Amino acid sequence: MGVVMTATEMNAFLQKVFLEVAGEFHVEEVSDTGVTLRLLVQDRHLRPGGTISGPAMFGLADVTAYMVTLAHIGPRALAVTTNCAIDFMRKPAAGVDLIAHGRLLKLGKQLSVSDVLIYSEGVEQPVARASLTYAIPPAGVDLPS
Secondary structure, three states, rough: OOOOOHHHHHHHHHHHOOOHHOOOOOEEEEEEEEEEEOOOHHHHEEOOEEOHHHHHHHHHHHHHHHHHHHHOOOOOOOEEEEEEEEEOOOOOOOOOOOOEEEEEEEOOEEEEEEEEEEEEOOOOOOOEEEEEEEEOOOOOOOOOO
């Protein structure tokens, strides 16, 4: 199954359906092999010591896995996280956005499995790696348009 949503469509979907994170995430790129998202780092994402918090990195991994799933199934607001394992590998660089590269490992009728690598913008080594599973609602079960 190929990609059915563009980056522009995904950004519009996030702005419309998830107002609580509007302005935090931006879908940069969508391809057959994955998606790239940006966490627009703000003061609320920081923790003491000037680093980006673990919950902010988890949020980026989660939204990235969601977007890579939606890229292949279309706009389904009720797809939900069922599992996440995340490894925090190094301290993120201060003063720059985080960039996540997500790839879909498996897409079934009920579940999708994704892998996400998170980088500080401009830094070669990843700061975190996550594996996520999403439950996909049955066809026809979703928010009204």
